[in-house]
Amino acid sequence: MTDLARSSASTDRLPQAHLAEILSVVRARLGLDLTGYRPGTVERRIRTAMIASGAPSSAAYVERLRTDRHLARDLLARVTVKVSRFYRDAPAVERVREALAARAAATPGPLAVWSAGCGRGEEPYTLAMLLDDAGAPAGPDVVATDVAPDALAAAEAATYPADALPELPRPFRDRYLTPVLGAGRAAYRVHPAIRARVRTLRHDLSAARAPPDPGRFDLVACRNTLIYFQPALQRRALELLLDALAPGGLLWLGPAEWPALARDRLEVLDRRARLFRAVGGGADA
Ligand SMILES: C[S@@+](CC[C@H](N)C(=O)[O-])C[C@H]1O[C@@H](n2cnc3c(N)ncnc32)[C@H](O)[C@@H]1O
Known part of the structure; x- marks a missing residue:
């Protein structure tokens, strides 16, 4: 189990420097500014994306995110919650x-x-x-x-x-x-x-x-x-x-x-x- 997967079971916060770096990559590469979003949801979703990527640590994930376009797109897809259905409510x-x-x-x-x-x-x-x-x-x-x-x-x-x-x-x-x-x-x-x-x-x-x-x-x-x-x-x-x-x-x-x-x-x-x-x-x- 990676350090990330292990810490996801706890209430550990992501290091703020890593979080800031991730938000800046999403803004620069994908054109979405997440700073106005509810931080709890954004952070949870980022953590899920990190675990799915198999990165051994948040530092490693940030490093990969800077150069890997697919990883950045995967992150955007996960941060935007798309639960819906026809005739909802x-x-x-x-x-x-x-x-x-x-x-x-x-x-x-x-x-x-x-x-x-x-x-x-x-x-x-x-x-x-x-x-x-x-x-x-x-x-x-x-x-x-x-x-x-x-x-x-x-x-x-x-x-x-x-x-x-x-x-x-x-x-x-x-x-x-x-x-x-x-x-x-x-x-x-x-x-x-x-x-x-x-x-x-x-x-x-x-x-x-x-x-x-x-x-x-x-x-x-x-x-x-x-x-x-x-x-x-x-x-x-x-x-x-x-x-x-x-x-x-x-x-x-x-x-x-x-x-x-x-x-x-x-x-x-x-x-x-x-x-x-x-x-x-x-x-x-
Ligand atoms: C939970 S879905 C809602 C779908 C549908 N409106 C419903 O109620 O079933 C939320 C949607 O908002 C989109 N979204 C999130 N941030 C947005 C933004 N800044 N501008 C436009 N759409 C956004 C997400 O990508 C996602 O598709």
Whole structure:
């Protein structure tokens, strides 16, 4: 057992100099500044990446990280948590489904939706299904953004294991997914018409100065992403999300997230579903 694997069972902290060096390599080589993230999660994930690399010590890992591009990419993939599933938190999705249907009925053309921190695509494809189900004319109307290249690559591949689907209603599964043979286990491919509604884009909520399309989105979903940020970064990211909303546009957060500092710009549509509406006009929801 390496020293690292041995110390991972304890509460040992990484030497701060090594941690700082790792964060600086991630910033310089991969363009992501992790200093605004919650340090506990970042440190745990770095430690997991170190152990997986087989490096005998954190000093050895840092040394390798400076020159090994694959190792740096592996670290970024591990530090960005991509747990998700289709129709995640079904009761909240149902509330969004109603609100989107109301907005679609009041809007002549396609709706514009942004899934920020889209993970492997389960969320933007769910939203594309809701738009199709609501009869909203096809766009591409869902912009799916993430900072992690492996998340965007998976979203573009649009093929998922069965364990991504437990909450997806059966009629949606039958209508919008096609079973395919994965690597020896059941997998499901997103139907081309739903795939075509989603456009993927790299966008970093911690560094970007603007959303992809300011002031244009009918719905911005940013779920289970802000929780990884410290309060200052949460506030900055929230400003971006708000700047993305069209008048009366909807903001949808994760169950542990709340837009505390945006009282004057948002009204609560559904507290439990974490669904909010930009004040200043829009369709009934
Ligand atoms: C737990 S997943 C959430 C997926 C989906 N929104 C959901 O709720 O099921 C968090 C996502 O946020 C992404 N992420 C982390 N930091 C980010 C940043 N600075 N900008 C954009 N996306 C980020 C991660 O790569 C990951 O895909």
